[in-house]
Amino acid sequence: MYEKLIHQLAQLLRGNMLPDEFYPVALQLLAWVRVSKRGRLTGGLAFNPVEPPRDAKHLVSIFNQIGSSEALGPDSSAFVYVSPALQHLSPGQVLQALELLADANLDLPWATDNLTAAMSSAAGKSFASLPNELTGLMAKLARVEPSMKVYLPFEQSFQLTAVVQTLSAATFSETKMAWPFPWLVNLLSDTSASVYVGDSLERPGFLEEGRLTQFDISLGFPPFGVKYDPMLAERDLFGRFPEQTASIAVLAVRHILARTKGRAVVAVPNGLLFSPGAERSLREDLLAKKQIEAVVALPAALLPNTALAFSLLILNRENASDEIVFVDGANDALFKKDGRGRAVLTAWEQIADLVLSRIENDISRIISVEDVLGNDAQLQVNRYCKSSDGEAVEALLAKFPNRALVELVSIVRPLPISSSDEGISVQEVGPADFPEYGYAQIPGRQVFITEAALAKGRKQFLRPFDIAITIKGSVGKVAIFPPEIDVGVSAGWVVGQSCLVLRVDDKGIIDPRVLFSFLKSEIGQALLKQIVSGASVPLIQLRELEKIRIPVPDRLEQEKTIEAFEKIVEIERLVASSRDEQRKLSNAIWTI
Structure with missing residues (x-):
């Protein structure tokens, strides 16, 4: 019924206002x-x-009087802000709109979740909407029950508030947005959400005698990528922030924990799960206190206005947990793509059941806190939920003796280049120059280095059989350089800034061509994929790269690999020669 009324109002009013102005x-x-x-x-x-x-001006005056009064109690705030677009309506439009509403039966409330969903689907990018499947998942993971007091900071679309209200719990929402929507929801849906307008971190609401009110559970979806003043921790009057950081992800988790008696469900960027610094300090503290119940990875492109992948962190201050459930909610079987390339979480209830029932299967694992701490306190789900490729890697490593990569190679960082076209000219080889087969033969561009960089970085020039690996962007791409790389026109090559050089220390243990062949293989790429992190730009952290296990075959197996590799090199040389011949013949047909 209400959706139909909104459609009819749109036909009457939208000619005078932008779509974003219509809904208020x-x-x-x-x-x-x-x-x-x-x-x-x-x-x-x-x-x-x-x-x-009489007209729009008269209507605005009435709304202003309601907003400045206590006629509707706290919900009078629904009329504190009046859109300037309202004043642009003609007297005829005002009269027609009010006649339409006067004739309508408005006794029944507009279901809260339907109201917020209608708003999110129509309001565009300015309205940070969340998919219904996601809000349903978060509420189920939080185990919301009737009569609970639920804290909801960082609200924008109020869809989390709406789904909690459908479960008959009392909601206490905080928002930075000074707009009438949350109180309009109360008036249209017969709800009684308590709403505080202010910054949850800088100026939190819901205080009792100057202290933060404690809530039974909390659900939070902080905005991603926002930076705060690192000095916020020193200014904080409530002792919420052990870490001095600008990261909203760390600050938000700390804030929510400070306000929660029991369980909390927080959406976090994946960087929180692996990054060093304040993020690591937070992870180690949560693990030491055994406050992490579960981590759920979610697919990229789940949110309307970004392709960013993120995760849900399920925390519990009331009951310590010796084990953590990791669920790969980004598994292809759990979501589908709509016609616009967005992910739709079709199996969200299955994901919730895996967490709440603490079930292990092909997309979930239960890992002890001690094992997670031993894994550098990393919380990325793909570290623990192994795919079929991951199982193949483990099977291969079980067949051969193996060593950590750092035991086999020296890892050389790229030479810093000059920001100007001055200095010493060198040739840079980047991921775009890595060939599909054989040795890397052609550098991509000329760059310049300073004399000081040259003096300190001679070992960073490429040497025979060096292996380059991309650790940022096109992560995992590898190239190997030929025996003559350091002589003649090939002297003075360096790798690009997104790469590292792997230089085999003892060719008696493993030949560089064997190591390269493994890293480039399907199994090697699957192994590298397991250590890829990065919230927006894929990256491989050095400490994770150093720890990957490399199979070390015996000399006979290595000789077979080298023979196969050199045959690939020869085929590539013949193909390149044939291409040159093709080019010459083509150019000779018509000449200028």
Whole structure:
């Protein structure tokens, strides 16, 4: 019913306003008429169909009076802000809109989740909407029960608030957005959400005698990528922030824990799960206190306005957990793509059941806190939920003696290049120059280095059989350089800034061509994929690269690999020669 009324209002009003301006105006009109019909407003503040407002200016005046009064209690805030677009309506439009609403039956409430969903689907990028499947998953993971007091900081779309209200729990929401929507929801849905306008971190609300009110559970979806003043921790009056950091992810988790008695479900960027510094300090503290119940990875492109992948962190301050459930919610079987390339979480209830029932299967694992701490306190789900490729890697490593990569090679960082076209000219080889087969033969571009960099970095020039590996962007791409790399025109080559050089220390243990062949193989690429991290740009951390296990075959097996590699090199040489011949013949057909 309400959706139909909104559609009819849109036909009447949208000619005078932008789509983003329409909903605040339409919802205020709808709420005003509804509460007037139900007797919550009286006298000159109420809608009177016999004497409707003369024009938009008169209507704005009434709304301003309601907003500055206590006529609707806290929900009077629904009329504190009045969109300038309302003033642009003609007297005829105002009259037609109010006649439409006067004739409508507005007794029944507009279901909260339907109202917020309608708003999110129509309001565009300015409205940070969340998929219904995601809000349902978060509420189920939080184990929301009737009569619970639920804290919801960082609200924007109020969809989390709405789904919690459908479960008959009391909601306490915080938002930085000074707009009427949350109170309009109360008026249209007959709910009683407590709403505080302010920054949850800088100026939190819901205080009792100057202390932070504690809530049974919390659900939070902090905005990703926002930076705060690193000095916030020193200014904080509530002792919430052990880490001095600008990261909203760390600060938000600390803030939510400080306000929660029991369980909390927080959306976090994947960087929180692996990054050093304050992020690592937070992870180690949560692990030491055994406050992590589960980590759920979610697919990229799940949110409307970004392709960023993220995860859900399920925490519990009430009951310590010796084990953590890791669920790969980004598994292809759990979501589908819509026609616009967005991910739709079709199996969100299955994901919740895996966490709540603590079940292990092909997409979930239960790992002890001690094992996670032993794994550098890393919380990325792909470290623990092995794919079929991951199982193949483990099977191969079980067949051969193996060593950590750092035991086999020296890892050389790229030479810093000059920001200007001055200095010493060198040739740079980047991922785009890595060939599909054989040795890397052609550098991509000329760059310059300073004399000081040259003096300190002679070992960073490429040497015979060096292996380059990309650790940022096109991660995992590898190339090997020929025996003549350091002589003639090939002297003075360096790798690009997104690469590292792997230089085999003892060719008696493993030949560089064998190591390269393994890293380039399907199994080697699957192994590297397991250590890829990065919230927006894929990357491989050096300490993770150093630890990967490399199979070390015996000399006979290595000789077979070398023979196969050199045959690939020869085929590539013949192919290149044939291409040159093709080019010459083609150019000779027509000449200028």
